[in-house]
Amino acid sequence: MNILYGVQGTGQGHISRARAMAQALAAWPVDVTWLFSGRPREALFDMELFGDFVYRRGLTFSTSAGKLRYMSTTFNNNVPRFLQDARQLDLDAFDLIVCDYEPVVARAAAKARRDVIGIGHQYAFGPTTPRAGTSWLQETIMSRFAPVTTPIGLHWHPYADNVLPPILDLPPLALEQGEHMLVYLPFEDQKAVTKVLQQFPGWKFVQYSPALQNEQQGNVSLRKADVTGFKQHLATCSGVICNSGFELISECLQWRKPVLTKPLDGQMEQHSNALALSQLGYATTIASLDALALAQWLAQPKVTANIQFPDVAAGLARWLAAGANTPPEDLSRQLWGARALNLIPAPRPGAPLGVVA
Missing domain, CATH: 3.40.50.2000 (Glycogen Phosphorylase B;)
Incomplete structure (x- = not known):
């Protein structure tokens, strides 16, 4: 089975998830082509795990001094180049198309009328997911930036039946409370x-x-x-x-x-x-x-969570290698299991805990 896996590279978190997925998928008889976009190619580091990956400029967000800058985002993106890259991306060789909020793969799949599986945090923002700082513009950007036909969200709580726990890229290191x-x-x-x-x-x-x-x-x-x-x-x-x-x-x-x-x-x-x-x-x-x-x-005493997430990357790799033929809702129930009922408290109304005013 041949899989095209697009990854948004603006934030390092998307690439961390991709590392975990690459290791998990290596255990299955699948060939994965990785496509990264969203930051200059020379700014990508420690990418050996992804082999001869494909790079496209894609779309990104501009920030400075801790703030998202809409004007510079508009001028720093090359929309005609993005549209051309999506139009020229050949999907015929791939049995499955997967997207972690990567717009070139998402748009190419939409133009080719191909199904695309979205795996990422942004796909967890359904009607029951907590929202703050929102606006019509930001809601529109989130929904249209990298649209998919099968959204699989990742979050810290099962806010919807298509939401899985986080994908973790953690090496087997000894944990300490250092200085x-x-x-x-x-x-x-x-x-x-x-x-x-x-x-x-x-x-x-x-x-x-x-x-x-x-x-x-x-x-x-x-x-x-x-x-x-x-x-x-x-x-x-x-x-x-x-x-x-x-x-x-x-x-x-x-x-x-x-x-x-x-x-x-x-x-x-x-x-x-x-x-x-x-x-x-x-x-x-x-x-x-x-x-x-x-x-x-x-x-003050430090707030910590008493939770251990399951191996989501392994579960998703198994699901993809089998052709992604079962509903994501089944995968969600399997991966949350007792955690959804016992270990993760439901969000509490009223004043939130652990906020510095």
């Missing part, structure tokens, strides 16, 4: 983040970003993004400070790492994630990273 806090805020001004962290000389921070170079600045260890080093620091940290993307926080929940999270300003998905985390009691959310908010979090 350092891990900081990953790639959409923020990195110098501003470092200055906030340096106001707490009694704490050690390891700050990762693709924009940084390896160096020590007082109590802050700056690290250029790399998968191996990041996962090692994640396994041994005492807590994580991050934006409200889905994948990293899912890994923190699995490894029981306390999380302080700031959603990307103007990004509905991240604001909605922050709301869900607050309702579930899984993390502490803040509107902006400043010394007061960080001091409050460092001084």
Whole structure:
């Protein structure tokens, strides 16, 4: 069986999910062609697992200083090139087409009238999923950016019958509660983040970003993004400070790492994630990273989740290798199992837990 698997590369979380899926699919007699888009090819790193992958420019979102920038997003995308890439993508050789919010594959499949399976966090946003920071424009973008015929969402709670637990890309590392806090805020001004962290000389921070170079600045260890080093620091940290993307926080929940999270300003998905985390009691959310908010979090008992997610990548790989012939609802029931009934509390109404005002 030949599978085309498109992955949106703007955020590292999509690629982390793809790593887990690549390893799981390797156990089955399938040939997978990976297509990545959404960031410059030279900015993709640690991609050996995907072999001779296909690259397209695709579409992406522009950010600066912790905010989504709609004007620069409009001007930085090349829509005619995107349409041409989708039109020229040949799908005839593939038995299954899979998309993790990747627009070139999604549009090519729609034009060819081919079924496409969507596997990703964005496909979990049905009518019962928590939403915050939403607008007509953002709802329209989310629904039309990479539309699919069979949406399979990923989330921390079974908000709908097509929603699975997170796909995790976690190596078998020894877990410790070390002295350092891990900081990953790639959409923020990195110098501003470092200055906030340096106001707490009694704490050690390891700050990762693709924009940084390896160096020590007082109590802050700056690290250029790399998968191996990041996962090692994640396994041994005492807590994580991050934006409200889905994948990293899912890994923190699995490894029981306390999380302080700031959603990307103007990004509905991240604001909605922050709301869900607050309702579930899984993390502490803040509107902006400043010394007061960080001091409050460092001084208080840390919120952690008592949950272990199943091996979703293995379940999805088995389902895809069998031709994806059974309803996603069956897969959802199998993977959540008792967790949907016993281990994951339903969202609570009223004031959310774990919020720094």
